[in-house]
Amino acid sequence: MAQQQHLYLVDGSSYIFRAYHRLPPLTDPEGTPVGAVYGYTTMLWKLADDLDKAEGPTHLAVILDKDSQSFRNEIYPEYKANRPEPPEDLRPQFPLIRDATRAFSLPCIEEQGLEADDLIASYARAAQREGWNVTIVSSDKDLMQLVGEVDGPNGPARIDMLDTMKSQRIYIPEVEEKFGVAPELVGDVLALMGDSVDNIPGIYGIGPKTASKLIAEHGSLTAALDQAPEMKTSKLKERLIEGRGDAELSRILVTLKEDCELPEPLDDFKLDGVPPEPLAAFLEKHGFTSLLRRLDAGKGSPDRPNNLNPVKQETASDKGAPEGNRQPMPEMPAVDRSAYETVQTIERLEHWVARAHASQQVAVDTETTSLDCMVCDLVGVSLALGPNDACYIPLGHGGSDMFAERPEQIEMSVALAVLKPLLENDAVVKIFQNGKYDLNVLARNGIEVSPIEDTMIISFDLDAGRSQDGIGGGHGMDELSERHLGHTCLSFKDICGTGKKQIPFAEVPLDKATEYAAEDADVTWRLFQHLKPRLAIEGGTKIYERVDRPLIPVVASMEREGIKVDRARLAKLSEEFATETARLEKEIHQLAGEEFTVGSPKQLGDILFDKLGYKGGRKGKSGQYSTDQSVLEKLSGEGADIAKLVLEWRHLAKLKSTYTDALQAQINPDTGRVHTSYSLVGAQTGRLSSTDPNLQNIPIRTAIGRQIREAFVPEAGNVLLAADYSQIELRLAAHMADVETLKEAFAAGEDIHSRTATEMFGEVTRDTRARAKTINFAILYGISRWGLAGRLEVEPDEAQAMIDTYFQRFPGIQRYIMETLETVRERGYSETLFGRKTWFPRINSKNQAERQGSERAAINAPIQGTSADIIKRAMARMMPALEDAGLGRVRMLLQVHDELVFELPEEDVEAASPIIEKVMAEAARPAVELSVPLGVEIGTGASWDAAH
DNA sequence: AAGGTCACG
DNA sequence: GACGTACGTGACCTTG
Numbered sequence: 019m020a021q022q023q024h025l026y027l028v029d030g031s032s033y034i035f036r037a038y039h040r041l042p043p044l045t046d047p048e049g050t051p052v053g054a055v056y057g058y059t060t061m062l063w064k065l066a067d068d069l070d071k072a073e074g075p076t077h078l079a080v081i082l083d084k085d086s087q088s089f090r091n092e093i094y095p096e097y098k099a100n101r102p103e104p105p106e107d108l109r110p111q112f113p114l115i116r117d118a119t120r121a122f123s124l125p126c127i128e129e130q131g132l133e134a135d136d137l138i139a140s141y142a143r144a145a146q147r148e149g150w151n152v153t154i155v156s157s158d159k160d161l162m163q164l165v166g167e168v169d170g171p172n173g174p175a176r177i178d179m180l181d182t183m184k185s186q187r188i189y190i191p192e193v194e195e196k197f198g199v200a201p202e203l204v205g206d207v208l209a210l211m212g213d214s215v216d217n218i219p220g221i222y223g224i225g226p227k228t229a230s231k232l233i234a235e236h237g238s239l240t241a242a243l244d245q246a247p248e249m250k251t252s253k254l255k256e257r258l259i260e261g262r263g264d265a266e267l268s269r270i271l272v273t274l275k276e277d278c279e280l281p282e283p284l285d286d287f288k289l290d291g292v293p294p295e296p297l298a299a300f301l302e303k304h305g306f307t308s309l310l311r312r313l314d315a316g317k318g319s320p321d322r323p324n325n326l327n328p329v330k331q332e333t334a335s336d337k338g339a340p341e342g343n344r345q346p347m348p349e350m351p352a353v354d355r356s357a358y359e360t361v362q363t364i365e366r367l368e369h370w371v372a373r374a375h376a377s378q379q380v381a382v383d384t385e386t387t388s389l390d391c392m393v394c395d396l397v398g399v400s401l402a403l404g405p406n407d408a409c410y411i412p413l414g415h416g417g418s419d420m421f422a423e424r425p426e427q428i429e430m431s432v433a434l435a436v437l438k439p440l441l442e443n444d445a446v447v448k449i450f451q452n453g454k455y456d457l458n459v460l461a462r463n464g465i466e467v468s469p470i471e472d473t474m475i476i477s478f479d480l481d482a483g484r485s486q487d488g489i490g491g492g493h494g495m496d497e498l499s500e501r502h503l504g505h506t507c508l509s510f511k512d513i514c515g516t517g518k519k520q521i522p523f524a525e526v527p528l529d530k531a532t533e534y535a536a537e538d539a540d541v542t543w544r545l546f547q548h549l550k551p552r553l554a555i556e557g558g559t560k561i562y563e564r565v566d567r568p569l570i571p572v573v574a575s576m577e578r579e580g581i582k583v584d585r586a587r588l589a590k591l592s593e594e595f596a597t598e599t600a601r602l603e604k605e606i607h608q609l610a611g612e613e614f615t616v617g618s619p620k621q622l623g624d625i626l627f628d629k630l631g632y633k634g635g636r637k638g639k640s641g642q643y644s645t646d647q648s649v650l651e652k653l654s655g656e657g658a659d660i661a662k663l664v665l666e667w668r669h670l671a672k673l674k675s676t677y678t679d680a681l682q683a684q685i686n687p688d689t690g691r692v693h694t695s696y697s698l699v700g701a702q703t704g705r706l707s708s709t710d711p712n713l714q715n716i717p718i719r720t721a722i723g724r725q726i727r728e729a730f731v732p733e734a735g736n737v738l739l740a741a742d743y744s745q746i747e748l749r750l751a752a753h754m755a756d757v758e759t760l761k762e763a764f765a766a767g768e769d770i771h772s773r774t775a776t777e778m779f780g781e782v783t784r785d786t787r788a789r790a791k792t793i794n795f796a797i798l799y800g801i802s803r804w805g806l807a808g809r810l811e812v813e814p815d816e817a818q819a820m821i822d823t824y825f826q827r828f829p830g831i832q833r834y835i836m837e838t839l840e841t842v843r844e845r846g847y848s849e850t851l852f853g854r855k856t857w858f859p860r861i862n863s864k865n866q867a868e869r870q871g872s873e874r875a876a877i878n879a880p881i882q883g884t885s886a887d888i889i890k891r892a893m894a895r896m897m898p899a900l901e902d903a904g905l906g907r908v909r910m911l912l913q914v915h916d917e918l919v920f921e922l923p924e925e926d927v928e929a930a931s932p933i934i935e936k937v938m939a940e941a942a943r944p945a946v947e948l949s950v951p952l953g954v955e956i957g958t959g960a961s962w963d964a965a966h
Numbered sequence: 967a968a969g970g971t972c973a974c975g
Numbered sequence: 976g977a978c979g980t981a982c983g984t985g986a987c988c989t990t991g
Contacts, residue, residue, distance in 0.1 A: 253976080617987095617988055619969085671988090672973070700985090705983065711985090712974080715974035715985070716974075723973080797981095798981085798982070802980050802981070866979095867978060867979060915974080915984090917975085
């Protein structure tokens with residue numbers, strides 16, 4: 019049987035734009051910009067390399083746009099009228115794309131009056147008719163219409179897509195995920211939503227969400243438009259009726275022309291696998307030396323100096339680039355996992371350690387039995403000294419039932435004794451990705467690693483907020499590798515499997531384990547070379563060196579300390595909560611007249627509003643009643659006893675499940691304490707976040723909840739000490755916005771909310787002070803009249819009047835807000851007093867809700883972020899200050915944004931308190947001189963509750 | 967996996 | 976004229 023043919027159609031035009039934005043602005047030896055061409059060339063190379071693979075191409079062609087005019091302009095003159103001119107340094111690269119394609123001896127198709135998309139569609143269909151498979155190399159959403167399968171002469175022939183930037187295959191499920199409908203209906207969705215880039219009108223006011231919902235519901239565009247008159251009265255209905263013409267026009271514009279005449283026959287696209295003659299000359303001419311080396315099959319040859327010249331980049335000018343990483347990048351050979359060494363003898367280990375000493379810079383990664391660094395065992399260590407120059411030292415593989423024989427390995431204690439002097443050597447920098455984890459693992463094995471660098475933290479300090487919906491925060495290694503190195507790492511799943519079939523890393527055969535583990539070190543090393551120079555160029559050095567980098571070992575040590583919790587006390591509370599919730603549940607069922615799941619907001623809503631007939635509105639997309647606290651409180655105030663009981667039930671159920679039950683389960687069997695994990699990159703503003711368990715949200719606001727704090731206790735003979743910054747964010751706002759009245763009030767030690775009440779309402783009462791407090795917070799969070807109105811239960815007009823009064827009484831605030839927004843709009847990021855950047859990619863969004871959300875976050879970020887910087891500096895200085903004073907027994911345990919919790923011998927309290935206070939109060943200095951004092955309140959006691 | 971709810975600063 | 980309206984988090988529950 020004949021081999022299944024597989025045609026790859028490369029959407030060259032769209033690729034080059036994306037490559038331009040993602041790659042550094044490199045120039046070739048003649049000074050021609052070639053960054054995008056380089057990206058394009060490597061992509062072609064990768065595809066050609068896949069020639070013999072199962073999914074690889076047998077035929078390939080590159081399709082380009084000839085010019086911007088097409089038959090669509092005849093139908094609709096405004097088509098693509100909004101397209102901005104391509105950037106200055108991209109224009110000269112277009113002809114080079116053709117050169118590059120020719121250098122590979124690949125066909126390059128373009129046709130007057132036809133867009134690349136139409137040619138691609140026509141070729142794809144033609145090939146499909148022949149029974150071929152087709153892969154469209156593009157991520158253009160318009161092309162997703164083509165994805166799918168038909169029966170060809172020799173069985174099914176499918177069309178899929180490949181996004182080489184994300185290394186993602188796009189088939190029916192991916193299209194359905196993106197559009198919520200099958201590929202055949204994508205055109206209908208596109209017609210409704212329109213496209214601002216191509217200037218396709220769509221229906222005004224309908225975006226991707228509404229569009230896919232409508233099509234999914236009605237089955238087609240025509241059906242949705244036809245049924246509009248029968249819909250219930252709404253804005254959407256009107257829009258559908260009025261926009262019918264626009265939608266029908268858009269439907270034509272987004273339809274791909276699938277019957278273009280083919281300029282060249284399909285058979286001409288056959289790949290022959292012979293390295294083309296002109297390629298070397300092309301690579302040589304443009305200084306693509308690493309590719310040239312690969313062409314020479316000189317794998318593993320030493321690095322030669324690179325011919326490509328990075329262009330100096332002004333940081334302020336790259337706001338438009340989605341990922342914006344447009345800096346010089348040393349060119350490196352592609353990752354070659356076969357180059358890694360498995361170190362199984364002491365001689366080889368000593369050899370690597372000696373080389374690491376000599377190079378003074380080594381990337382390190384540890385492999386363990388679990389993600390929890392406080393319970394895991396060490397399984398192996400990998401080192402990298404350069405690209406592909408990496409090894410894996412297995413230490414804990416095998417030994418279980420499945421592996422009767424332990425593979426040859428160096429004895430753990432022997433290997434650690436050899437590694438320890440290297441890892442503790444002041445003169446050798448150890449590079450990690452998320453080093454806090456490895457620091458804890460190694461510390462538990464008797465090694466105090468120092469000094470360290472951390473690519474995850476560097477990435478955060480450069481790019482916080484930039485990955486918009488990034489899963490995992492956007493600073494994980496796999497993501498960074500994709501983004502900066504264009505390399506896909508082996509995933510843990512690839513090695514260990516998933517679900518029930520998952521095996522522990524310790525049972526992975528050594529050859530596989532080496533590929534995975536050494537690659538991690540290799541990639542970390544490469545990322546460091548790529549990211550570290552950016553710090554200096556983009557102004558990130560200060561925050562990294564002065565705030566975040568010194569904090570890593572400090573936070574690691576806090577995690578290892580943990581905090582003692584009184585298990586018996588929690589158990590008793592759990593029991594009490596259990597009886598009480600059971601009692602409440604019965605009463606609730608009685609009032610409801612039936613049994614139902616009280617914990618189900620859906621069921622509760624139906625009971626309250628349908629069955630019992632209380633008034634309350636439906637909410638949002640799900641069409642479900644809202645039953646949150648504010649709703650229930652309102653009902654309760656109107657005499658609905660059931661609402662009051664549900665509130666009580668929820669309060670107790672929450673405390674039980676989230677705290678009294680969960681915390682008991684989190685007690686570490688070895689230490690008897692609870693060890694949280696802090697994320698240093700969790701919050702875009704620079705705050706820490708806490709997980710497993712979250713110790714930053716232990717109850718304090720209610721008396722019942724505070725009982726949980728009573729279970730956080732010191733060891734015998736010790737006390738807990740809590741030190742809080744008082745009103746730090748308002749103080750910082752007063753300083754940053756330069757508000758004289760507020761600064762004076764803080765200097766005089768006044769109650770700031772009372773002072774605000776005086777300024778705003780002329781008198782201080784319980785009510786005016788409470789209102790003033792709300793307004794003060796509203797200012798910090800980026801105010802809107804509606805938001806404030808909701809909180810204060812007044813009309814928006816009245817809220818606006820208060821905002822006006824506030825701005826008037828505290829001149830400076832309004833200016834701060836305007837100036838902050840202006841700079842964020844212009845540069846794309848906000849900055850704290852210590853230079854921490856937070857990016858706001860949606861600040862200029864055309865979607866109002868999105869834009870306004872970004873605006874509020876941008877107003878808050880410098881304040882919240884500066885506060886985070888300050889407490890981080892205090893934390894980094896705390897233990898040295900205490901040790902200098904002979905107070906080495908004091909242990910710092912927890913951080914809760916503006917609070918630090920310590921455990922110390924009772925007799926040290928007197929000496930330690932003033933030192934702790936001073937370190938915290940002085941933490942901004944000398945980098946920043948604040949015009950307000952930082953107030954610190956300290957308390958001690960036999961529990962965390964008592965320390966407040 | 968998502969949405970709702972609620973714990974904290 | 977409608978949208979949804981306070982910033983930053985994480986955990987648990989129910990439901991699809």
